[in-house]
Amino acid sequence: MGMTMSQKILAAHAGLKEVKAGQLINAKLDLVLANDITGPVAIKEFEKAGAKKVFDKNKVVLVMDHFAPNKDIKSAEQCKICRSFAADKEILNFFDVGKMGIEHALLPEKGLVGAGDLVIGADSHTCTYGALGAFSTGVGSTDMCAGMMSGEAWFKVPAAMKFVLKGKPAKYICGKDIILHIIGLIGVDGALYRSMEFAGDGIKYLNIDDRFTICNMAIEAGAKNGIFPVDGVTREYLQGRYTGEIKEYAADPDAVYDKVYEIDLSALKPTVSFPHLPENAKTEWGNIKIDQVVIGSCTNGHISDLRMAAEILKGRKIANGVRAIIIPATNEIYLQALKEGLIEQFIGAGAVVSTPTCGPCLGGYMGILAAGERCVSTTNRNFVGRMGHVTSEIYLASPYVAAASAVTGRLTSPAEVME
Amino acid sequence: MKVKGKVFKYGNDVDTDVIIPARYLNTSSEKELAEHCMEDIDESFVNEVEAGDIIVAGDNFGCGSSREHAPIAIKASGVSLVIAKSFARIFYRNSINIGLPILECPEAVGAIEKGDVVSCDLGSGTVTDETTGKSFTAEPFPPFIQQIIEDGGLIAHLAKVKK
Numbered sequence: 001m002g003m004t005m006s007q008k009i010l011a012a013h014a015g016l017k018e019v020k021a022g023q024l025i026n027a028k029l030d031l032v033l034a035n036d037i038t039g040p041v042a043i044k045e046f047e048k049a050g051a052k053k054v055f056d057k058n059k060v061v062l063v064m065d066h067f068a069p070n071k072d073i074k075s076a077e078q079c080k081i082c083r084s085f086a087a088d089k090e091i092l093n094f095f096d097v098g099k100m101g102i103e104h105a106l107l108p109e110k111g112l113v114g115a116g117d118l119v120i121g122a123d124s125h126t127c128t129y130g131a132l133g134a135f136s137t138g139v140g141s142t143d144m145c146a147g148m149m150s151g152e153a154w155f156k157v158p159a160a161m162k163f164v165l166k167g168k169p170a171k172y173i174c175g176k177d178i179i180l181h182i183i184g185l186i187g188v189d190g191a192l193y194r195s196m197e198f199a200g201d202g203i204k205y206l207n208i209d210d211r212f213t214i215c216n217m218a219i220e221a222g223a224k225n226g227i228f229p230v231d232g233v234t235r236e237y238l239q240g241r242y243t244g245e246i247k248e249y250a251a252d253p254d255a256v257y258d259k260v261y262e263i264d265l266s267a268l269k270p271t272v273s274f275p276h277l278p279e280n281a282k283t284e285w286g287n288i289k290i291d292q293v294v295i296g297s298c299t300n301g302h303i304s305d306l307r308m309a310a311e312i313l314k315g316r317k318i319a320n321g322v323r324a325i326i327i328p329a330t331n332e333i334y335l336q337a338l339k340e341g342l343i344e345q346f347i348g349a350g351a352v353v354s355t356p357t358c359g360p361c362l363g364g365y366m367g368i369l370a371a372g373e374r375c376v377s378t379t380n381r382n383f384v385g386r387m388g389h390v391t392s393e394i395y396l397a398s399p400y401v402a403a404a405s406a407v408t409g410r411l412t413s414p415a416e417v418m419e
Numbered sequence: 420m421k422v423k424g425k426v427f428k429y430g431n432d433v434d435t436d437v438i439i440p441a442r443y444l445n446t447s448s449e450k451e452l453a454e455h456c457m458e459d460i461d462e463s464f465v466n467e468v469e470a471g472d473i474i475v476a477g478d479n480f481g482c483g484s485s486r487e488h489a490p491i492a493i494k495a496s497g498v499s500l501v502i503a504k505s506f507a508r509i510f511y512r513n514s515i516n517i518g519l520p521i522l523e524c525p526e527a528v529g530a531i532e533k534g535d536v537v538s539c540d541l542g543s544g545t546v547t548d549e550t551t552g553k554s555f556t557a558e559p560f561p562p563f564i565q566q567i568i569e570d571g572g573l574i575a576h577l578a579k580v581k582k
Contacts, residue, residue, distance in 0.1 A: 038485065044447060142573050
């Protein structure tokens with residue numbers, strides 16, 4: 001029986017020729033990640049277990065990104081725990097303020113993840129690296145701790161769903177519209193426990209940032225991981241970053257999928273997920289007045305995302321009464337945006353540009369919503385209270401839609417602003 | 420292991436952001452997390468919950484973030500068991516790892532009402548609504564998972580096994 005791409009990566013890391021959906025395996029990990037929220041809980045467990053050292057000081061990554069630069073004394077204490085631990089255990093990939101970026105943009109950028117790798121991270125959006133042809137999945141702090149101690153983790157081999165992407169997306173359609181459309185189609189538990197494997201001729205129209213966005217939100221459909229096949233786009237991105245051996249796996253022609261969906265990319269329209277679940281995806285929006293726009297996060301803080309926003313905002317002004325907050329995901333992206341003149345365009349339009357942080361996405365800081373306020377956000381979750389007050393509302397959208405909405409002060413399609 | 424308590428009932432897709440809002444994730448203190456458990460969907464929970472109480476919910480309980488703080492907050496608030504139609508993947512694993520008993524039992528979820536007193540034998544998976552007298556059977560965890568939960572989580576379990 002054939003294997004899916006995800007199953008092949010798991011089999012290789014478990015030292016097995018073949019694995020089947022549902023099988024329990026123990027596998028060797030290439031990388032183990034935590035951040036300033038999940039790290040301290042894992043460190044507490046590490047100490048409780050009486051562990052002395054991490055399995056490989058090159059393969060444990062700690063990124064201070066959620067509440068850093070620290071928003072208050074308590075979060076400063078959490079970062080301090082991680083900082084001392086990293087120093088004590090000689091963890092080489094400890095990313096503090098100045099070196100840090102939003103973890104799921106930072107790790108690929110630093111060449112820490114490559115095709116064929118197996119990665120766990122104590123952050124649910126760890127599934128992002130599937131864009132590079134890696135198997136990566138989010139875990140809790142205890143599993144992260146066990147991985148950090150042993151370099152191994154047990155997995156239940158996932159069954160899979162296949163998404164065949166066909167055709168070329170229209171102007172102003174990007175990875176975000178594709179994944180919101182898919183989550184709308186299958187629901188927030190539509191891929192529960194399973195892999196989401198992407199295939200089809202439409203893939204060639206998706207740049208690496210589109211793929212990061214799509215895999216990033218696989219968890220929003222309940223999936224264990226999302227994954228793209230390796231092609232020229234992947235190889236070009238990994239070139240000069242990833243120094244490990246690129247291991248290209250492809251699904252067998254007779255791989256088993258629970259379900260196969262065909263998605264015609266050319267038919268997609270700008271898509272927005274309404275409150276309070278990512279599955280509430282709509283293409284007709286009505287008149288939704290807004291108070292704030294956030295462009296950034298591990299989902300849409302990449303350079304392509306900032307270019308989309310700048311395309312709309314160039315020479316235009318943010319509407320009165322709207323606060324626009326733009327957050328490049330890493331310092332490298334920030335610098336690139338600066339060189340390209342994007343930051344000047346943002347500030348000229350009346351937006352504010354922040355240092356990299358997860359901040360507003362999870363209601364931490366840097367853009368908290370008051371009661372009843374509405375935000376169009378390029379982030380990944382629109383749950384009740386996610387960005388602030390329980391009566392505030394989040395509309396998940398692409399950078400194009402977010403920027404267009406910032407200009408008009410209401411939920412707006414990019415074409416309307418650009419025409 | 421047997422548990423018994425009154426029921427707090429919720430719907431589908433209870434996410435980890437409402438179980439423990441991220442604004443409280445600047446601490447890993449179990450006590451502080453418990454003080455804000457369920458706050459964004461049920462303000463009265465923290466005041467009404469008593470040791471042994473049981474949460475009953477629909478599909479995809481614990482969806483969203485990987486924060487282990489979510490099952491930790493529930494456990495530290497005194498809850499002895501979460502029964503749901505289904506659990507989100509990471510929450511499911513986290514609950515076992517920190518020693519919070521969970522059970523998937525769609526029939527029980529359909530029949531049990533808020534405020535009912537429910538007892539459960541985790542070993543056999545038998546759920547009894549003592550208010551209505553109805554009984555349900557869930558698939559119990561295999562003994563080694565039950566042992567992890569009983570020992571208070573994976574790390575505590577491993578420490579005990581090593582001794």
